[in-house]
Amino acid sequence: MDTAELLDGHDAVGLAELVRTDQVKPAELLDAVVARLEERNPVLNAVVSTCVDEAYRAIEAGLPDGPLRGVPFAVKDLGCDVAGMASANGSRLFAGDIAERDGILARRYRAAGLVIVGKTNTPEFGKNASTEPLLYGPTRNPWNTAHTPGGSSGGSAAAVASGILPAAHANDGGGSIRIPAACCGLFGLKPSRGRVPHDTGDATFAYPLSIANAVTRTVRDNAALLDAVAGPVLGDATLAPAPPGSFLAALAEKPGRLRIGFATAAADGTPVAPAGAEAVRRTAALLAELGHDVEESAPHWEMSDVVAVLGQVMGAAVGAQIEDRLAVLGRPLADDDLEPATRWQYDRLATASVTELSRSLRLAEKLGRQIAPWFDEFDVWLTPTLGLDVPELGWMDTTRLETMANAGKMTWFTSVFNVTGLPAASVPAGFDARGLPVAVQLAGRMGSEATLLRVAAQLEEAAPWPRQAPWNAGA
Template identity: 60%
Template sequence: MDGIDALLDTHDSIGLAALVRDGEVGARELVEAAIARIEERNPALNAVIATRYDAALAEADTVDRSAPLAGVPFLVKDLNCDVAGLPSTRGSRLFADVVATEDCELTRRFKAAGLIILGNTNTPEFGKNASTEPVLHGPTHNPWDLDRSPGGSSGGSAAAVAGGMVTAAHANDGGGSIRIPASECGLVGLKPTRGRTPTWPIPASFAYPVGVGNCVTRTVRDSAAILDAIAGPLPGDPFPAPPAPPTGSFLGAVEQEPGRLRIGFSTVLPNGEPVHPAGITAIERTAAVLSALGHEVGEGMPDWDRRMSALVVTSAMGINGARMVEDRLAELGRPLADDDLEVFSREMHERALQQTGIDLHRAL
């Protein structure tokens, strides 16, 4: 097992799948190694909040070895990506006892690609926070410094990948929920174009159509391969994405020469606050690398109304989230209790109840 365990450090998801495809390692062996790591490391990180080990081992035994990501252990964020048999709490006490009864479309595509889902990862309530510390499941810790946050809202997934439990994990993003934790945990995190990946059949997706599903990974090619596996519209999708790259795949595009790119960066946050000195150092180091590669790199700030993004996000998230909460209360047959929602979620919910369909239409 020691040799198999080391593969989780030396190989990315594509590399692990190649070993499974060539018969050099079994999918069950990889899953067992990932399970052992979760059991060993999760108590310190609190990244994983529910598991399905028996089902995962059974799926590993029957996985199609020709699948692009065959046998690769994987985790799914506990928000808007249901996995049959796993909790679907959305990080909220209001949904604490909800268990998914069927796989959502994104989960089906993960499984079709050969990924073996081991469990759910932590998320702030409804994904409405840039730090993953819900009252329901407690805070997730950053593997690089346990006294710090991994960011959010995909902080559980990011901590699990950065902590070496798995090589990739599901994440989604409405206002930074892939990009923030990827940045804070040293990972690759891409928010795809709206409509690139499916959100349905999950009803009342809280940030729909602002939120987009994808993943966090350790390598660019892994992110491309997973996006290849899950991209594509469903009939009725209101926001179809542009066509795939001319290469026919995102993984193929990774190998293409991009030409000289014009790249901008900012050392000031959108609200005008300065970036932490350590962040500026990282930005400047990255800018120097990109410049050395021949790209045009310069500092700049988009000319935009900084209030607009906040308005869009709070309206889209707030109104759709209010519908989700109201639907849940209707199922329970009771009004909202004092301890159902955290303070921020309750405030957003109460504001949303005062908004109109016109407000939502403007935001979208």
């Protein structure tokens, strides 16, 4: 099979089946991905470092007989340590921080048989809804290279949507799986709090708000990758409700008749972009045709409360990470260590008290208890993923602090589920008048990832979406 037939015609689960039945060799899959990297990555800047030689050696040494054996895979340069590679977090301060060993997630990906080929771009510490770090430069959306692929998992999303890779690791602390999935026409699920362990176990990446999974072209790939990394590590502080066995196997069952509420405005009543609102109404009608009970309804919360929790909790975590890095380097913070937006937040939180952090954590708990009862009446909440159309690069620029308020507009519907820990997924739902992707979000009660995956699979079957951007749109 040639590169196009392999990578354009099969998802990760399909490629693994080709390997299992000896129709293709893992090295042939890697050859195809390397060819795509050389052709497309210079345009997109999605993958910022590679370990291709190590990947070939891993294949030659013999891969584990896991369910995704032989499938090439990339991990985000944030929250996933890979031995011998920089864990730069999109930051110049961490550019020389080489991981001595694989973290928990890399070990689990390798055990599933995946072949790690490189790391994908991310904004500094994942603190932007667009992927434009000063360290590596901007990543471009393969549907239109003048536009953002979203953030903070924008490198992963661009690599997958462009056909470089079938799937890639991502993580989400305020929408960082779902926003890039929405911008790039992919499926992305943020799991329930505690479903996937933090990679290094030291809570540096905004725990308990952030969690890892993947961006994928198909729902079944996302389920298979969640199977690969789900499950606690002994000593984890938070455990998600027990899953129904394999998430991939759960897709064999229909979701049954569900109660689905939907909304087309933000929590404060602000209307969303017309394309997003229309996508919700269209999806609501389709879900009703599929046999679900659908009505307009929404839980209530104050958006300012969510912003306050995110800013305080994630900011404190990043601040600790910065100070720990400076202690290792044995020097004070230099002017060019951090991007202006990160430095502003670091300086602002330097005077914050532990009392303020405690109040933010209490507010997060209050929001969870305020929103969760809505899911006693409804099984799923349907919203736009984004409140606005996919913006151009530069609309969220960390060197111009006045533009960073725009990043918050990208998280109107996503960040509340990081604060509450509830699962939520972005599902492709068509295109706007400019030809850029539009998406809807499905959210559910704690531990209901299988339900969200089943509903998403119903939508995928009833209204299939393009697996990737035509490359001439990205060239």
